[in-house]
Amino acid sequence: MTTTISSKNIIGKMIPFLELGLDKKLLDEIEKQINTVVKSGNYILGPQLANFEKKFAKFTGVKHAVGVASGTDAIRLALRALGIGRGDRVLTVSATSPFTVIAILEEGVVPIFADIDEATLTLDVDDAERRVDKQSFSANKQSFSPNKQSFSANKKIKAVVPVHIYGNPCDMPRILAFAKKHKIAVIEDACQAHGAQLEGKRVGSFGECGAFSFYPTKNLGALGDGGMVTTSNLGIYNMIKSLRHGGQTKRFWHKYRGVNSRLDEIQAAILAIKLRKLDSFNKKRVILAERYKKNLGGLPIKFQQSYPTAKPVYHLFVIRTKKRNALMRYLAQKGIASYIYYPYPVHRQPAFGDFYDARKSLPVTDRISGEILALPLSPNLTFRNQDKIIRETTRFFRRS
Numbered sequence: 111m112t113t114t115i116s117s118k119n120i121i122g123k124m125i126p127f128l129e130l131g132l133d134k135k136l137l138d139e140i141e142k143q144i145n146t147v148v149k150s151g152n153y154i155l156g157p158q159l160a161n162f163e164k165k166f167a168k169f170t171g172v173k174h175a176v177g178v179a180s181g182t183d184a185i186r187l188a189l190r191a192l193g194i195g196r197g198d199r200v201l202t203v204s205a206t207s208p209f210t211v212i213a214i215l216e217e218g219v220v221p222i223f224a225d226i227d228e229a230t231l232t233l234d235v236d237d238a239e240r241r242v243d244k245q246s247f248s249a250n251k252q253s254f255s256p257n258k259q260s261f262s263a264n265k266k267i268k269a270v271v272p273v274h275i276y277g278n279p280c281d282m283p284r285i286l287a288f289a290k291k292h293k294i295a296v297i298e299d300a301c302q303a304h305g306a307q308l309e310g311k312r313v314g315s316f317g318e319c320g321a322f323s324f325y326p327t328k329n330l331g332a333l334g335d336g337g338m339v340t341t342s343n344l345g346i347y348n349m350i351k352s353l354r355h356g357g358q359t360k361r362f363w364h365k366y367r368g369v370n371s372r373l374d375e376i377q378a379a380i381l382a383i384k385l386r387k388l389d390s391f392n393k394k395r396v397i398l399a400e401r402y403k404k405n406l407g408g409l410p411i412k413f414q415q416s417y418p419t420a421k422p423v424y425h426l427f428v429i430r431t432k433k434r435n436a437l438m439r440y441l442a443q444k445g446i447a448s449y450i451y452y453p454y455p456v457h458r459q460p461a462f463g464d465f466y467d468a469r470k471s472l473p474v475t476d477r478i479s480g481e482i483l484a485l486p487l488s489p490n491l492t493f494r495n496q497d498k499i500i501r502e503t504t505r506f507f508r509r510s
Contacts, residue, residue, distance in 0.1 A: 124446075125445060125498065125499065126486065127486050128486065129488050130488070131490055136383070140379075140383055140384075153376070154372055162378040163175040163378075165385055166322075166385060167340060170312045170314045171311055172320070172340045172341060172342045173344070174342065174346075176341075176350045177338055177354075177378060178354050178371045179336065179337060180336065180371070181213075181301035181325065182212060187369070191319070191346050192318060192319070194217065195219065199221075201222045201223075202223065202270070203233055203475070204223040204458075204472055205231060205452070206273045207301070208462075211456045219268075221456075225475055226275075230280075230414065230415050230417065231275055231428075231478065232279070235288055238285075239288065242292055267294055269295040270296055271299050272298060272299065274306055274313050276424070276484075277306050277395075279303065279313050279417065280298075280313075282313070296319075297317055298316060298321065299321055303329075304423065305388050306422055306423045309419045315340065319343075320339070321337065321338075323337050324337060329391065329392060331384070333380055334377055335377075336378075337371075353366060354372055356370060395425075395487060396422075396424060398496060399422075399427050399487065401493070401496060405500045409504065409507045412481075426451055426484045427486075430478060430481040431481060432480075434450075434480065434483045437503070437506055438450070441499070444502045446502060449484050452482075455475050458476075
């Protein structure tokens with residue numbers, strides 16, 4: 111749920127939840143590069159994309175990267191490249207952006223939801239083991255997708271899609287061991303975790319594939335939509351390059367059933383410039399997150415925890431409190447925007463409920479959805495504004 115407050119009740123200038131503005135130097139560089147692309151007359155699958163793909167692959171620590179139209183398409187094409195399709199099952203979490211699951215459904219694949227770890231809010235590997243062992247699946251209707259096409263409910267789980275939620279890495283060593291044991295693929299949903307690390311490796315480099323989104327609000331955001339698939343497997347790389355361009359292997363020759371999903375030259379040029387700043391922007395996010403933790407640590411709230419070898423990048427700074435709704439209203443009245451990511455678990459939403467019945471089976475996911483609240487955090491957040499957020503949050507709990 112969201113909270114609406116009349117503007118006449120807001121005290122002072124509103125502190126936005128997210129500030130996407132660019133400093134003048136960076137903006138001038140981007141505008142110059144856009145003009146270069148416009149004058150080149152090369153707008154799709156050109157040198158800007160090739161350059162950005164190469165740089166992003168090196169940054170992530172993989173051999174290859176393929177630019178696509180969105181993070182949703184990145185997951186979708188990774189599934190298709192791995193030969194995972196209609197009626198197959200994929201294990202993932204319900205505590206994520208619904209677009210994680212939409213990507214799975216678009217390939218005709220059945221999502222099997224595992225619960226999340228209460229501390230990290232990432233995939234609970236123990237629960238994932240139970241889901242695989244039980245192979246539990248309950249379909250209210252033997253149909254699936256808006257076209258109501260039939261599917262087989264008897265196929266085995268073919269992959270796991272762990273979500274590095276809010277920029278916090280999953281327990282990838284355990285997930286890789288789990289995947290190896292069950293002979294399933296790993297597709298990392300790293301759409302919120304550009305640059306995050308675990309055991310000295312960047313997320314998106316652990317599994318067969320990593321999926322990234324460049325939606326404008328991401329740590330590395332375009333001035334529009336965009337996505338990327340990362341992999342060190344040459345066969346997967348070549349397949350996704352073909353699939354994103356209609357399945358062509360040569361001009362007008364479509365060998366595979368592909369899609370139209372290409373990261374354009376202008377966005378690639380913009381992202382290549384912003385990539386140089388990503389580590390410094392992430393460092394500012396970490397500093398802001400640590401200031402929140404230090405100053406709010408004595409209050410009756412819980413912070414998202416990370417694994418010991420993890421370096422999260424705080425796409426969002428999420429707290430948990432049973433007084434979430436009241437706190438959100440109070441902060442709005444004080445001129446501070448906050449937001450809920452995500453108020454409705456995927457398995458509770460009508461678009462996903464007619465093929466999967468997970469009622470009462472994801473207790474942690476259900477519980478935290480009523481407690482989580484994201485406080486403002488971005489590289490543009492000033493310490494002065496953050497101090498106000500800290501001060502008002504503290505006042506709320508001391509008065510309540």
